Each structure stands twice: as structure tokens, then as C-alpha cells.
Amino acid sequence: MTGNKTQATAAAARGEPVRQRVLDAAERLLRRGKADFSMRDLASEAGVSFATPFNQFGSKAAIMHALSGRRIDTMAKRFAAMSPPPDATGRVLLAIDTAVQVMLEEPEINRAVMGWIGTAGPSPGKVLAHSTSLWSLALGAGEGLTGAGREKALRCLPEQLAFAFRGVLSFWTASELRDDELASRAREMAKTLLLGFAERPLFCDSAP
Template sequence: MPSAKIDPPSPGPTTRERVLQAAERLLGRGRAEFSMRELAAEAGVSFATPFNLFGAKGAILHALSAQRIETMHARFASDTPPGDAAARVLAAVGIAAAVMLDSPAVNRAVMAALGAPSGESGGVWALSRALWAEALGDGEGLAPRMTALARITLPDQLALTFRGALSFWTAGEIVDQDLAARAKAAAAALLLGFVEEQARDQLEAMLRELAGG
């Protein structure tokens, strides 16, 4: 009889992934002030390994943040919603909020650590900007005279706006269940200046609902 085919084992995480996973576990246990020695022990690597891979703790936190944005990109790409640019942006906001709420304790800790002065720059803004540029696409449904300006300026402004919502969420001033609605309303307020007149009603209704009026 022919022997049964045995699938090769799946490759395990790389050393870099093990270090990032260890950082997530420490953050999830409330150890935002973990040392690089603690991180190395948690990851099961030598003390020098995190330094060799990342250089400093700040770079590890930036890498964790970049992972979140990459997940947002992947989810948006795999389930791009129908509709115009405004609808896609609002859907992307919902996806981004859901990613942050997958592990709220860890992600709050990442956001809090990134908000502290460190001298590290991990390119998070550029990654975030790319997500919103992808959501805007060619600007379908935007006022024709505003489309070019929107494609130049809105990705930056949406990145700033979503980061602002996350900052209030990190501080506990926005609760988990309100994060998506608050972030969508902020994006809707930005979009109001760029959509065609007939598209304004839905955005205005969203803002009125959040305001309770």
C-alpha cells in the first residue's frame, strides 16, 4: 500500500515575531514599563537579540503599531465594501476600530507608549496615510472640483483624525463600544467638505445621531 502523505510541519514564528509576541504578552499583563532583559526572557532569546533586531524599545512599539495598520490594510483589501469613496472611508474606519478592539488592553498600552517622547520614528503616519488613500481610491462621489484636493489632503487629515480618536480612547475618555461611532463621526465631519451635495444628508444624519439631535 502506498504510504500516507505527511504534510510538513508549519514553520514556527521567526525570532523577530517571537520578540514582538513577547512584547504583546507583557503589555497585555500590564507591564508597559518592561525592560529589554524582561522582554528577552519572555521571548526565550538572548539579551542582545531584541537590540540586534530592533535597536531600542521604541522601535518595538512602532513595529507593533505597524502590525496593526498592516492588519487593517489586509482586512480592508479582503473585504472592500461597495460604494463611493465616502462609504469606503467610513468602512475603513470601522475596520480600523475593530482591529484595535481585538486586543484593547495591548493596543491601549501600545498607543500610550507611542505617545511618550522617545526620539523614535517608525513611519506610522505614512502607513496610516496609505490606508486612507487606499480607501479614497479615485474619489468617486466626491464633488468634482474637490476631488484632486481631497486625494492630496484627506489621507493625512484622516490619519490625524483617527489617531486623535485613538488618543481619547487610550485615555479612557472614549469607551470601547463607542470607538467606531466616534471615529466614523470624525471622518464624516472631514468628508462633508468634499462630497457632492446629495451625499451630505447621510453624513449629516450620522453626526446628528451621535450628537443626540
């Protein structure tokens, strides 16, 4: 059993450059305004056989899920490279601002990616787990959260923030939120979730 697992891990490692090549090709097609690209288009752009994208991902939905994962990785890397505030609330708001900045750098591409997140692939996606890890990073050890509720906050808030940020992004994807509204609405969402746990008062950005 251990040998089979080791072989599978090694095979996945060997396939990673090909996976990244396919994802890079998908990014290029999206940047050219071809959000409706076919798997044949993708294979041609990546310079691989028609079967390769299917073998590596299984479906176009899974490819778009992987592109979403790239964006979350970028958010986490940028956040980790900053000098974050000492309190959890400040760090979550900084993570919100960082995530919004990433999404607004290429809004049309990111709207196309987000539009696929709710589409089922051949196997369950990992976007929720990926996003939850970003908010866990931001919360850290929960400094500045109430002592009695800190343990519960660290257990529950990362996933709740993932759910809620995804919700805000869905309205932005549908053009119900303008680009210049995304950050303030996302910050209000985060503050609302943190209200019951933060030691200091929190107010919505729209409050006087």
C-alpha cells in the same frame, strides 16, 4: 553603492524572522498584563540574547511603534478582503469600523501600545506614513467626491484622516472615550473631514 544597498536589503530580510520573534514575545508579555516589561524581560521571553531587541529595534518605543504597525496591517488586510462600497465616503467609514474593530478586540493591549506612540525612539517612527496608507486605500480613486475637489482630497485627506483618527484613539487610550463610543466618534470625525468633498450630504451619527 548598489552593492551596499543590496547587502543591506539582504541583511534586513535575514533579520526579519528575529524581528517578528521579538514582536511576538512583546505581544505575549502585553497579554499577560506586563506593559512595563523591560528589554531584559523581552529578550528572555523571545529566547534571544539581551542585545538582540536593541540590535533589531533600538528601543522599547520602536518596538511599540512596530506593534502599532502590525495593527494597521491587520486593518488594511481585513479591509482589502471585504467587498467595499463603490463610493469613497462609504469606504472610509467601512475602514473606520474595521480599524475600531481591530482596536477593540484587545483593548487593554492596544491602549498600552497607543500609550507609547507619542514616545520618541532612536530614529523617527513610521506610524504616520503607515496609517496614511490605510486611508489612501480606503479613498481609492475618490469615487463620489466632488470633481473639482477630488484631486485635492486624494492628496490631503489620507494624512488628515491619519492625524484625526490618531486623535480620537488618544482620547480612548486615556479612557476619556468608552469602548462603545469609539466607533461613533471616529465616524463623526471622518464625516467632518469629508464634508467639503462629498457629493452627497453627510450627517453626524448623533444627528436625527
